[in-house]
Amino acid sequence: MANYPFDKERSLLKTDESTRITMLLLNIFLIVTGVSLAISFYILANLEINEEPVVSDIIIVPEGAPERGIKASELLDEGYSDSGKIIVSPLLVDAELMYLQPYGELGMMDDDILADYQATSTWTNALYSIALMEENGYDTAIVVSSDYHMNRVKYSFEKAAEGKDLTFIYVSAGGPYGLPWIETQLGRRLAQYEIFKTVGYWLGLYSFIDIGEGGS
Structure with a gap:
């Protein structure tokens, strides 16, 4: 069986970099989703403004x-x-x-x-x-x-x-x-x-x- 060189340290670095990018994108997605939902709920909760009428011009x-x-x-x-x-x-x-x-x-x-x-x-x-x-x-x-x-x-x-x-x-x-x-x-x-x-x-x-x- 042929032997292939294996650089364990380099392999871990590559895996860690890929994982970091994936986690970063996931965190960005979760933050954007959370902010979007919060804004949506805020707008829906404050749609109606109903003040007492006052005689006006x-x-x-x-x-x-x-x-x-x-x-x-x-x-x-x-x-x-x-x-x-x-x-x-x-x-x-x-x-x-x-x-x-x-x-x-x-x-x-x-x-x-x-x-x-x-x-x-x-x-x-x-x-x-x-x-x-x-x-x-x-x-x-x-x-x-x-x-x-x-x-x-x-x-x-x-x-x-x-x-x-x-x-x-x-x-x-x-x-x-x-x-x-x-x-x-x-x-x-x-x-x-x-x-x-x-x-x-x-x-x-x-x-x-x-x-x-x-x-x-």
């Missing part, structure tokens, strides 16, 4: 779901808009794109609505709504949106209003079908999308791309 609806208009209409009827108006951003006029709950069916007249037709995301909802507030001399607003959407709404409006003397109250409209987001399959799916959208907003990507088409 105007009510703002970042559109994207029928429950938002319904809640805004209730607040309007209860006298929470000092101007007697709401801002709808965006207000769609194409019959094929109308929301499930048109504002006319909620008892609102054209004069009740200040319409923005340009917004395509939550960030632009905030920009155009604030522009309408300033144009009309309003300093305070109730912002109404779906429960799963509220955290990103607040982030957007507070950031867009930096340096401006504006005050916002954030009131939740609940989730799909009038139920909390966690109680419906659609609500849970929309909440999962919010994880990625929220991280995108934290990274400032809203400045370059629309994250959350239609404000939803």
Whole structure:
């Protein structure tokens, strides 16, 4: 039988190096997974912001779901808009794109609505709504949106209003079908999308791309 030289020390070094690389990659994977899960749970646990409504100059609806208009209409009827108006951003006029709950069916007249037709995301909802507030001399607003959407709404409006003397109250409209987001399959799916959208907003990507088409 032929004898082959065997360098035990070199073999152990090679094995140790391979093991170290494997363990390093495994540790990186575990850390990234752990951080991702922690961020996801944090976002999901803090989606809904629901403050007590206070009479304000105007009510703002970042559109994207029928429950938002319904809640805004209730607040309007209860006298929470000092101007007697709401801002709808965006207000769609194409019959094929109308929301499930048109504002006319909620008892609102054209004069009740200040319409923005340009917004395509939550960030632009905030920009155009604030522009309408300033144009009309309003300093305070109730912002109404779906429960799963509220955290990103607040982030957007507070950031867009930096340096401006504006005050916002954030009131939740609940989730799909009038139920909390966690109680419906659609609500849970929309909440999962919010994880990625929220991280995108934290990274400032809203400045370059629309994250959350239609404000939803």
